[in-house]
Amino acid sequence: MLYKDIHIGHFIKERVEEKEITMERICNFLNRDEEFIEKVYHSKSIDTDLLLRWSKLLEYDFFRLYSSHLILYAPPAAVNKNDTPKSDKIPYFRKNIxxxxxxxxxxxxxxxxxxxxxxxxxxxxxxKSTLHRWLQKIRNNNK
Known part of the structure; x- marks a missing residue:
């Protein structure tokens, strides 16, 4: 799976086919017509509220595709962690998970x-140590 270039419509269509969900059910759940659904399948990106609804319908966390992209392709911040202002208004997550x-x-x-x-x-x-730990687990599981 490629996390570098995410075409969300493609992933949604794949999941719909996997789950064998009818167009009628999708249209009813999203309260949209078939033409709109087809446009979503061809869209590289969609509104987050709509993506949340698709995630619920298809029982799949599509947001993880974007989280995975951030983990793989966004370099870690080169600032002192104590210098980063923290706010109680939005949640903060550890990047290294x-x-x-x-x-x-x-x-x-x-x-x-x-x-x-x-x-x-x-x-x-x-x-380097994290990568070697992952590879060591694979070697141990293959024994």
């Missing part, structure tokens, strides 16, 4: 020979 999908994506790149350890470390800013 890697989902299983992210781990599988990275490990797949290494095992396929597409990227080396050093390329992974440089491209995605994953600490």
């Amino acid at each position: 890697y989902t299983q999908e992210i781990k599988d994506f990275i490990i797949g790149k290494i095992l396929s020979g597409e990227m080396t350890h050093n390329e992974i470390i440089q491209e995605y800013s994953i600490p």
Whole structure:
């Protein structure tokens, strides 16, 4: 799965086909017509409220695609953590939490020979020790 270039309409259509949900049910749930649904399938991006409704209908967290993109492609901030102003008005999340999908994506790149350890470390800013820990778990599970 590619997290670099996300075409959300494609992922939504894939999930609809996977779940075998009828167009009638989708139209009723979203309160939209078939033409609108087809436009969504061809859209690279959609409104977040609409994406939330699709996530509920299809029982899939489409927002994780974007979170995964941030983890992989947004470099960690080079500021002192104490200098970052915190607000009680919006929630803050730790950036260094890697989902299983992210781990599988990275490990797949290494095992396929597409990227080396050093390329992974440089491209995605994953600490060397973290990468080696993931690979060690794979080796232990294969024994």
